[in-house]
Amino acid sequence: xxxxxxISVRGARKRFRAEAGVSGAAGAAGAGGAxxxxxADSTPGPATASGGAATAAAAGGAVPAPGVxxxxxxDLDVSRGEVVVIIGPSGSGxxxxxxxxxxxxxxxxxxxxxDGIVATAPHADVRKIREEVGMxxxxxxxxxxxxxxxxxxLAPRLVLxxxxxxxxxxxxxxxxxxxLADKAGAWPRQLSGGQAQRAAIARALAMEPKxxxxxxxxxxxxxxxxxxxxxxxxxxxxxGMTMLVVSHEMGFARAVxxxxxxxxxxxxxxxxxPEEVFDAxxxxxxxxxxxxVLR
Amino acid sequence: MSxxxxxxxxxxxxxxxxxxxxxxxxWWLVALVLLGAWGMASVLSSPDYRxxxxxxxxxxxxxxSVSLIAYAASMVxxxxxxxxxxxxxxxxxxxxxxxxxxxxxxxxLVILYYIAFVGAPALAQGINVLLAPLxxxxxxxxxxxxxxxxxxxxVIALTLGYAAFISEIFRAGIESVDKGQIEAAEAxxxxxxxxxxxxxxxxxxxxVLPALANEFVAIxxxxxxxxxxxxxxxxxxxxxxxxxxxxxxxTYNAVAFFYLCLTVSLSLLVRxxxxxxxxxxx
Numbered sequence: 016x017x018x019x020x021x022i023s024v025r026g027a028r029k030r031f032r033a034e035a036g037v038s039g040a041a042g043a044a045g046a047g048g049a050x051x052x053x054x055a056d057s058t059p060g061p062a063t064a065s066g067g068a069a070t071a072a073a074a075g076g077a078v079p080a081p082g083v084x085x086x087x088x089x090d091l092d093v094s095r096g097e098v099v100v101i102i103g104p105s106g107s108g109x110x111x112x113x114x115x116x117x118x119x120x121x122x123x124x125x126x127x128x129x130d131g132i133v134a135t136a137p138h139a140d141v142r143k144i145r146e147e148v149g150m151x152x153x154x155x156x157x158x159x160x161x162x163x164x165x166x167x168x169l170a171p172r173l174v175l176x177x178x179x180x181x182x183x184x185x186x187x188x189x190x191x192x193x194x195l196a197d198k199a200g201a202w203p204r205q206l207s208g209g210q211a212q213r214a215a216i217a218r219a220l221a222m223e224p225k226x227x228x229x230x231x232x233x234x235x236x237x238x239x240x241x242x243x244x245x246x247x248x249x250x251x252x253x254x255g256m257t258m259l260v261v262s263h264e265m266g267f268a269r270a271v272x273x274x275x276x277x278x279x280x281x282x283x284x285x286x287x288x289p290e291e292v293f294d295a296x297x298x299x300x301x302x303x304x305x306x307x308v309l310r
Numbered sequence: 311m312s313x314x315x316x317x318x319x320x321x322x323x324x325x326x327x328x329x330x331x332x333x334x335x336x337w338w339l340v341a342l343v344l345l346g347a348w349g350m351a352s353v354l355s356s357p358d359y360r361x362x363x364x365x366x367x368x369x370x371x372x373x374x375s376v377s378l379i380a381y382a383a384s385m386v387x388x389x390x391x392x393x394x395x396x397x398x399x400x401x402x403x404x405x406x407x408x409x410x411x412x413x414x415x416x417x418x419l420v421i422l423y424y425i426a427f428v429g430a431p432a433l434a435q436g437i438n439v440l441l442a443p444l445x446x447x448x449x450x451x452x453x454x455x456x457x458x459x460x461x462x463x464x465v466i467a468l469t470l471g472y473a474a475f476i477s478e479i480f481r482a483g484i485e486s487v488d489k490g491q492i493e494a495a496e497a498x499x500x501x502x503x504x505x506x507x508x509x510x511x512x513x514x515x516x517x518v519l520p521a522l523a524n525e526f527v528a529i530x531x532x533x534x535x536x537x538x539x540x541x542x543x544x545x546x547x548x549x550x551x552x553x554x555x556x557x558x559x560x561t562y563n564a565v566a567f568f569y570l571c572l573t574v575s576l577s578l579l580v581r582x583x584x585x586x587x588x589x590x591x592x
Contacts, residue, residue: 119493145499156494160512169508170498215494222498 020092020128021226021257022116022148027089027125029111029281085111086122087281093226098258100268100289103278104304109261112278113228116259117148130225146174149219153231155211157203157218163190164199167218174222182221189217193247209240213247226257233264263308265293277301342574349567359560365551366564369544374572376461376543377533380468381526387473392480393506406477413474418467419535425467426539430458464536472529479521483514519587523580527573534569544568 085108093099101109114120116127118134118141127134134144158166167186171177177185190196193213203211212232219227229248233241245267252258252271262268268275269289276286277298285298296302322330353359394406413421434453444450487510495505515522537546544565552561 117497119497142499142501145497150494150497152490152494152497154490156488156490158491158494158509159488160509160516170495170500173504173508174499218494218498 021095021097021130022091022093022259023128024089024091024112024116025126025128027086027091027112027115027122027127028084029086029108029115029120029123031083031085084108084281086115086125089125089278089281089283091276091283093257093259095225095257096255097273098252098256098260098271099274099276100260100262100272101276101278102261102263102265102268102304102308103284107278108281109278110230111281113150113230113259113261117145117150117228119150142174146222147224148226148228149222149224150228151212151215151219151230151232153234155203155208155215155235157206157211157215159203161203162199163195163201163203163206163214166203166214167221170218171221186217186221189220190214192220192250193217194243207240208236209243212236212240212244216244216247216251220251226259227251229258229260229262231261231263233262265308269293277304279304339578342570346567346571349563358557359564362551362557362560362564363567366544366548366561366568369542369547370568372461372536372541373530373533373543373545373568376465376468376536376541377526377530380465380472380533381529383465383469384472384476384525384529385522387469388476389480391473391477392484395477395481396484410474410477413471416471418471418532419538421471422464422467422535422538425470426460426463429466430463434458460539461536461541464539464541468529468532468536472525472532475528476522476525479518479525480514482521483518484510486517487513516587520580520584523576523583527576527580530572530576531569 085106087108089108089112091099091112101112103109111120115122116129116134118127118139122135125135129144130147132144133139134141157163158169161169164183164186167189168177168179168182171182171185172179175182187196187199190199193216195210195213195217198206198210198214203214206214216227216232232248233244236244241264245264248258248260248267249271260267260272272289274286275289275292277284277292277296277300279300285292285296285301292301293305296305353363391406391410394402395410397403397406416424434457438445438452441450445452491509491513492505495509500508533543534545536543537549540546548561548565552558555561
């Protein structure tokens with residue numbers, strides 16, 4: 016069945032990262048969530064959920080107790096050209112899953128296969144995996160000491176071995192594609208959040224990846240800038256890019272996603288077409304979460 | 311109503327402008343400049359001072375070259391140690407920390423004596439042992455401790471000492487680089503070495519440039535310690551001149567004058583550098 020899957024995750028398990036384990040073990044309930052996710056998740060709402068044990072567990076996802084798994088047996092396939100949006104409360108393991116796919120984090124057990132290559136094998140070619148799968152971060156992470164053009168052309172030159180002219184031509188074309196043709200010579204600090212995130216998308220595209228991972232790409236943006244980033248992402252999806260997106264932009268998920276996955280406490284609780292999940296969720300936990308995110 | 315509350319709103323009076331100028335003036339710098347002017351004036355007016363300045367200034371080259379060479383060498387060694395200290399490989403980290411703590415726990419003067427009177431003879435002996443076949447074949451003379459002059463030993467000692475301080479600065483700089491920058495570079499497929507050279511070090515260096523420049527000011531001052539080995543720097547020449555003429559007051563005035571010229575101008579440069587970096591970042 017994984018013949019068609021471009022990204023295939025099997026039985027992924029992972030404990031919270033070491034620093035989160037420390038704060039969790041110290042019994043610092045408030046610190047555990049922030050430490051474990053590096054503040055990456057910014058879901059409001061679920062912690063205030065009222066009601067049954069299920070919602071209590073959902074709320075507990077934000078504050079992992081000692082020994083709790085960030086990923087607790089995840090199976091996920093993403094086909095070529097598919098757009099999958101992952102939603103879920105803070106600390107549910109969404110970002111950890113994404114980061115495990117391009118090996119920024121190591122699974123404790125389970126496997127990740129990308130385009131038939133077992134990425135989690137002991138001697139897997141990590142660089143090859145990362146050439147195939149690009150990543151876009153919540154905080155953009157543009158290289159501060161390089162111009163926008165250099166940001167986009169650096170990796171093609173260093174990793175793909177392109178000459179300066181070729182790499183810069185490619186970078187300029189991509190910057191034009193995300194609407195930043197006039198910002199090639201600018202510095203990252205001179206860009207607005209929306210421009211910075213579009214530049215970061217161009218940087219990821221410059222490696223001509225076969226799939227892109229988006230880790231809450233609009234969570235750090237002011238509301239008026241979210242749309243310009245989502246528009247670029249929508250264009251990419253239209254062009255057939257394989258995308259795995261952690262996001263709470265429900266409008267985007269409805270319009271662009273082929274599939275929505277709801278995660279909680281390191282497990283996939285429910286998945287399906289956007290309208291199935293958003294309008295007719297089978298699971299109580301999904302409904303409780305959505306009722307707090309959707310107004 | 312705003313024009314009522316601000317009568318001088320149109321144009322400040324000359325008196326006010328002078329007051330504003332005076333309030334912005336860095337008085338410490340004014341005092342230092344006056345002190346320097348007084349020093350220059352006394353040199354020009356007194357033949358004694360002229361002789362003393364001439365005698366002491368012959369050490370200026372030694373002071374500057376000892377400082378420059380020791381600084382350059384300790385930058386290289388310090389960078390290596392700093393990289394080891396932030397390495398993931400624990401033995402490397404421990405070894406570098408061992409060295410840094412050892413050296414930082416010793417007075418610079420003791421390091422100087424130790425390298426000069428223990429280290430240099432040991433080094434000569436070590437080289438002799440290594441090159442014993444060449445010596446036996448008559449291709450070279452056995453090295454003596456004398457083969458290293460005291461200026462060289464002093465530079466080695468200052469280098470070893472300052473490398474420890476500078477490595478701490480580099481380590482702090484490397485640790486100050488945002489983790490996200492490293493992750494982004496890794497996610498693009500850069501190797502660990504490329505991430506270090508292209509992303510981490512340029513940003514780290516930028517963050518610690520003023521601190522590194524300050525170490526140069528410090529090494530200029532500590533270069534006076536080489537006079538304890540008889541190296542002919544400003545301090546040593548001043549010491550000798552004062553001892554032979556009993557003109558302690560004038561001689562050490564001249565010595566202090568030279569050091570202040572070097573250190574104050576360097577400090578001003580560091581401040582300018584800091585301001586520029588602050589402006590260009592963010």
